[in-house]
Each structure stands twice: as C-alpha cells, then as structure tokens.
Amino acid sequence: MQERDVILSLRDVSKSYYGVPAIEHITFDIYNGEIFGIVGENGAGKSTLIKTVAGAIPANGGEIRFKGEKLELKNPYEAISKGIGVVYQEFNLFPNLMVYENIFFGVEIKKNGFLDRKQMIEKSREILKELGFDFDVREKVRNLSPAFQQATEIAKCINHQVELIIMDEPSAPLTEKEVDQMFKVVRKLNDDGITIIYISHKLNEIMDLTDRVSVLRDGHYITTFITKETSENELIKNMVGREIADIYPAKELSDQEVILRVEGLNSSKVHDVSFELRKGEVLGFGGLVGAGRTEAMRLLFGADKKDGGRIYLHDEEVSIKSPTDAISHGIGLIPEDRKAHGLILNKSIFLNCLLPSLKRYSNHGFIDFKDSKKEIGEYYEILKIKATGQDQLCLNLSGGNQQKVVLEKWLLKNCDVLILDEPTRGIDVGTKQEIYQLIKDLAKQGKGIIVISSEMPELIGVSHRILVMHEGHITGELQGENITQEAIMTLAS
Helix, strand or coil: CCCCCEEEEEEEEEEEECCEEEEEEEEEEEECCCEEEEECCCCCCHHHHHHHHCCCCCCCEEEEEECCEECCCCCHHHHHHHCEEEECCCCCCCCCCEHHHHHCCCCCCEECCEECHHHHHHHHHHHHHHCCCCCCCCCEHHHCCHHHHHHHHHHHHHHCCCCEEEEECCCCCCCHHHHHHHHHHHHHHHHCCCEEEEECCCHHHHHHHCCEEEEEECCEEEEEEEHHHCCHHHHHHHHHCCCCCCCCCCCCCCCCCEEEEEEEEECCCCCCEEEEEECCCEEEEECCCCCCHHHHHHHHHCCCCCCEEEEEECCEEECCCCHHHHHHCCEEEECCCHHHHHCCCCCEHHHHHHHHHCCCCEECCEECHHHHHHHHHHHHHHCCCCCCCCCCEHHHCCHHHHHHHHHHHHHHHCCCEEEEECCCCCCCHHHHHHHHHHHHHHHHCCCEEEEECCCHHHHHHHCCEEEEEECCEEEEEEEHHHCCHHHHHHHHC
C-alpha cells in the first residue's frame, strides 16, 4: 500500500469500568482515505474503543490524535465538530423529528433569524440522492426502515462535513439487498475522500471492503493485517486465540417421539402452518425477510393472537393465549431482538435469569436466593459469561454476553421446546461456535429445538430438517442431502 498520512493515531489507550479493564494499551494508526476494519469477539473492546474516539466516554489513559491534534473530547458533539462521525448499530437519531431535522440538527440553516426549512429539505434530498436513496425527508425517523434510518445517520455525518466515519456493525439490521446498497454507499464515501472505520462480525464483509484490518482480543490489540494478504481463518485464529477447524458440531439425527405438533396456525401474516418437532431434533425455518417465520413462532409462543390452529405437546392439545401459557407448558423463546424483547436491560443478570423460573424458587411469597444464585451461577460458568458477576446490569454487557443471558434464563427454566430466532445475530465467531455446541447438547438431552436464521450456512449447519416459508406459507421441507442453499432459495422465492 502506498504510504499515506495518518488521520487517526491511538497510543496506549486504556479504559476501565469499576476497576475492570475494557481496553488496555491500544496502539495503532489509521491512514487518511482508507477503509479500516476492526474485528474481535464480543467483549474484545471494540465498542469501548470507538466510544473513546467519538467522545462518548473518556479514556483512563493514553492519547488519541486526529489529524495530528490531540483529542480531549467532552461529548460526541465535539467529535463531529472536529470531523469524526459515528453510525452506531443502534442509531443515534431523534425518532420524533423528521429526517431533514435530524440531518441538520445542530447546524440548522437560518434566514432572517428563522429556520430555512425549504433549503434544509432540498439539501437533505441532495445528500440522500448522492448516496442513492430517494425517500421523503419530511417523514419522521421513527417511521423509517432500518436502511433508511442508517442512510439518515450517514447523511447527517456528510452534512457535518466529517472526514472520518466509524460504522459499528452497519449490516446487522439490514436485509441482503439493503446490505448491497450499504456497500455501495461505503465505497462511494471512500471514493469521495472520507476515511472509514468498519466494525463487523461478518468477516466476508471485512474481506470484501477493507484495505487493512486490526484484531482486538480481551481488550488488547493483537495485530494488523493488509486485508488482501490475509484470510478469514487467519483473522478467526487471532480473534479467538485458537484454531476453529469446524464451527458446526456433527449432527446426530433424532428418531424419538414427536414432542410438538402444530396444525393449521393462522393469522393475517401466517397461513395454515403445520409441522411436527421431535425430541432431540433441531428444526430449521428458512425464508426471506418477511416470510412469516418470526410471526409463526410468536403465534406459537402466545406473543401474538392467532386466528386459528391447534397446538399439541406430548400428544395433548394445549391452549396458549399468552407467553405465560407457553412458559407454563415448557416452551421458551429467544427473540430476534434480544434488547427489546429478551432482556430487561436495566436489571441484573441474576434477575433476568430468575424471572421465568420465579415460581420454582419462591416459597410463600419469598424468593430462595441461596439456591437460585447457586444454579444461576452454575449456568453462568457453563456459558462462560464475561461479566463482573451476577449483579452486573445487562445494559453493560456486550451483545454476545447479552445473548448468553437470554439463553441462560431458558436453560434454568428447563424448557422442553426452545425457539431460537436469529440466535447469533451480531455475535462473534467464537461465541457462535459455543452456541452451536449448546444447541447440539440440548438436542442430545431430548429437547426440541426450533431455529430461525437468515444466515444460510448457519441454518444448514445446525438443522436436521428445514422448513421453508414464503409469504406466510410453508412451501417445502428439506432434509439430508437435499438441504442446500439453492434448494432453500428456490422454495423461499
């Protein structure tokens, strides 16, 4: 690579929370005009690092320089005024303001002392058009799709004339088609001279997009590669500190009795869905976004009201009108959005794990803290949750550890049927392998497992059978050698 000027320099940057190091002595440089990748497992320190660069949190030690000037930022607004913008995975927008109001927040155009809304609207349209987007800039942000919200974030950065944009898991909330558009936007921004820091668990994206990539592990800087001179396997080895030869454990086909039978499940989005699930089986649900997979599972779990259909557990019909009913019958659901529906973020690991099993650990209105803490502690160790202890708030955990807490609460409940909706979204490869092994272990114990995944290698890798949905209908079943990406896509479309 031709020698370039350094735009961002980090020297011995460290940050601790309550005496626990999150990042320690991080040192590397980013060149002006490059697309620079950062990878690492959940808890490696990626989010902490970018928050220190963006002024969201202060570092405890070290030095950050931007264009040769030492950064001592008090808040993110100072960062963007210096030319550093961040597009977080969870967008930092005002949902009740319109698109153009978000784009111009803090740099409003005025005429004769009044806001010049017409000019801001026109300018917002121009910026979005340059990015390849055409949607109503007078729409409130809360009504936009994730892709359009992301475009608004990027347009806001451009409008503030930033020279460096940090993108944190930008593809996580997007569909496959939207990811392709996002790639075009990243390349266009880079062609226009903007330096990009691209953080992703999806190593194929890192390999496709970046010029160089740095690896973090356990809060430490490990190494930096020129991307075209390395491989995904080399990145994984450095991320986890070990070789991962085969991420998916060997499958053992179940021939046990049927544990769950669903007949004619119906709603406005789900049409006549019927299937069986056996003890020890991992049943995959494939399909494109909006195919009805999540909606079908929400009906089964009682989270949404069904218009028709019957549910049988152990050959007995059960009435499930709410999640409480489902839980009482031994059905657990790990939802697609763990933050919104899987956890109470401002509560502890202990309390989140305890809630589904509260009745089991209660006696005459009093909670048996001794036994419950002991059993929760055992699963805490099995799942290798990285936290300061059971009392740590889930809000302060990495995405992978949050997912492990959601898993732990259902392991504690000892459900017969466990539904996992996008179980590894936004999770690093090392944690993915642990979750895949856990799925296999639960199946070996005789649990019935349902997995919904938009990642086809994952769906194929963990499932004994796959049912494919399209527009609310099951369009086919695949098993054995017939399970291929081509066959899934044919049925899905």
